[in-house]
Amino acid sequence: MSRRAIPSLDGAATTDLPVLKPFDPSGRTAHDPLLISRFLARLDWRHFVVFALVLLLWPMVAYAQSRYSYGDAFEALVRWIPFVVLDGFTFNIIISFFSMAIGTLAGVILGLMQISPLALVRLPAVFVTQLFRNSPWLVLLFIVLLAFPFEIVIGDLILPFPAWMKAVIGLSLPIMANISEVVRGAVQSVPSGQWEAAESLAFSRRQTLFEIILPQCFKRMIPPWMNWYAILTMATPLCSLLGVEEMINLSRQAIEAEDNHPELLVPFYGFTLLLFFAYCYPIARWTISLERRYAVKL
Amino acid sequence: MADWTPDQPIVSVKEVHKSFGELEVLKGVSFDVMKGEVICIIGPSGSGKSTLIRCINALNDIQSGSITVEGQEVHDPKLDKLELRKKVGMVFQQYNLFPHKTALENIMMAPVKVLKEPKEQVAERARSLLAKVRLEGKEDSYPGELSGGQQQRVAIARSLAMRPDVMLFDEVTAALDPETVKEVLVTIKDLAQDGMTCMLVTHEMGFAREVADHIYFTDRGVIVEHGPPATFFDQAQDPRTREFLSQIL
Secondary structure (H helix, E strand, O other): OOOOOOOOOOOOOOOOOOOOOOOOOOOHHHOOOOHHHHHHHHOOHHHHHHHHHHHHHHHHHHOOOOOOOHHHHHHHHHHHHHHHHHHHHHHHHHHHHHHHHHHHHHHHHHHHHHOOOOHHHHHHHHHHHHHHHOOOHHHHHHHHHHHOOOEEEEOOEEEEOOHHHHHHHHHHHHHHHHHHHHHHHHHHOOOHHHHHHHHHOOOOHHHHHHHHHHHHHHHHHHHHHHHHHHHHHHHHHHHHHHOOOOHHHHHHHHHHHOOOOHHHHHHHHHHHHHHHHHHHHHHHHHHHHHHHHHHHOO | OOOOOOOOOOEEEEEEEEEEOOEEEEEEEEEEEOOOOEEEEEOOOOOOHHHHHHHHOOOOOOOEEEEEEOOEEOOOOOOOHHHHHHHEEEEOOOOOOOOOOOHHHHHHHHHHHOOOOOHHHHHHHHHHHHHHOOOOOOOOOOHHHOOHHHHHHHHHHHHHOOOOOEEEEEOOOOOOOHHHHHHHHHHHHHHHHOOOEEEEEOOOHHHHHHHOOEEEEEEOOEEEEEEOHHHHHHOOOOHHHHHHHHHHO
């Protein structure tokens, strides 16, 4: 992957001028919605080397006396990689795609409801958004797992509803709520003068929103949207607790098939970590560079 | 009340009261504007000038009193605000052009989307309006590529594209630098000469004197004094007007 320096993230930017920030005793206004992406994007090859060294050296020292050598463990990993990646990781990505698609669709609708002038539409939307935004993801996953049947019967038709589909629904709920907030925030970040100008030109509210306001904030929504995609992808291993055959579960099965040697844990789960990192890192860097590009332009 | 005839006031404001929470901004304002007239509202900041002009196209609501445009009550809850706003154009201090659209698209949007007029016809009109505000060749420029004065002239053309009967100008030159103020004022002057009914909130006294048929001086929510420019500027009666004029002229 090509790694182009992002100003202000990799070294100082020419626009980093000394600024007196507002006094904020609670520290709340400093909250950064792209925190995770920024953290990931800031990592460089040195972090990577240190991480790899820890991964390699620590077990070597720890299990030096054991008969099952660390080399055997790595051999086992190499043997299992096609299974773990093609069957497991691919499934994580598929789950992340479906959850993101459903979450985005529902989130956009919910976000538009949140800015409705009708309290009857707005208040329930705000409630649902806050509810799912502030619930632990694992709790939501289990509620969906237990609340939905394993198959849906419509007359003679029996539609199976497997655990991975439930996981998709479960993960799309917090994504929906967070995308809803992204949409609301983006719409509210458009200056009120735009609304007034459109109103004075006799645009209806709906026309104003769809013709004038949303096209302007579309770009602004992309970086936080990508940030949520990275977070979601990193959360897909939670599905292993639902028995979904994704990477973590398959790794565990592989380890069991290799007689559960403790030496296997670090290579297998370390490999999982690296794979997720390799997938999310470019997304994070792309997110931050897009955020930077869209930040100034209005 | 729909049987309005052009010999009646096109805009009529009667005993208008408006407050934002506890703060009473307009305390009984009344005046009439005839078709083709140009009036200027001047006064110190915070005197309610902008609020007054924003009430006329229902961007702000009022607590009591009445405002009619072509005989129609503006603050009648049954009134179709969109119909009103087709008749009343407004230009803002901050231009408020749509930044994602070119100058030509900015002008064409409302006639195409709101009035549902055919695109080719609107495009033709938009081009001639751009020529009228002396911006030929800027059709495909985005607002970000235009100077403040140019943006403001596009904003004027955008309002004119709706063929309004009344134009409201809310301190349209206040955000511009002195050299570009003139180009915008020339545009408004052209409009006034074409017979457009114009209501301006302005700090440009020289311009008000030259163009306005009538000048209203507001202070603390009331009209203190009004008159044609010649008498208003040279023979102001009220001490508050005289103090204001002495500071500004």
